[in-house]
Amino acid sequence: MKVREGGCLCGTVRYKVKDEPQAVVICHCTHCRRASGSAFSVNLLVKEGDYEQTGETKFLVDTGDSGQPSYRHFCGNCGSPIMTKATNLLGMVLVKAGTLDEQDGLQPRVEIYTEHAMKWHVPVAGAVRFPQAPPA
Ligand SMILES: [Zn+2]
Structure with a gap:
């Protein structure tokens, strides 16, 4: 298995x-x-057990579409968004892929909330699109 x-x-x-x-x-x-x-x-949707962090993040308690809280973690010094823990995705972490050192081998297969996508955004080849949240 690959460690990123x-x-x-x-x-x-x-x-x-x-x-x-x-x-x-x-x-x-x-x-x-x-x-x-x-x-x-x-x-990146990853299992919480597969995510290991050093250095403290601050977090914002945001409210998702589900009405449940999601915790948006970011660096308190430079402001980079790092990862989100959503109450409706228990045991999982959403890691902001733009903060990875390398992007190799990561192909998006899903686009969500496409009803809010920028008008100039071209659908990503090979990705399934959902206007809102994906069905559970
Ligand atoms: Zn920082």
């Missing part, structure tokens, strides 16, 4: 993902957009 490493811009927060992600998901929701300062976020 990543971290924030300033280097305070570092992490390892110790096994292949369950999924690579592009999220177009307005919260991800704001939190990333970009058009969408790319997330």
Whole structure:
């Protein structure tokens, strides 16, 4: 199994993902957009046990579509978004793929909240699109 490493811009927060992600998901929701300062976020869905972090993150308690809290962790020094723990995805962590050291071998297969996608965004080849959240 492949171990992937990543971290924030300033280097305070570092992490390892110790096994292949369950999924690579592009999220177009307005919260991800704001939190990333970009058009969408790319997330690795990984088991909590496969995620190992050094350095403290701060977190924002956000509210997801489900009405349940999600915890958006970011570096308190440089502000890089690192990962999110969503109450409706218990035991899983959503790692912000843009913070990985290397992007090799990670092909997004799912796009969610496409109803909020930027008008210029071209659907990603080979990815299944959901207008809102994917069915559970
Ligand atoms: Zn930092």
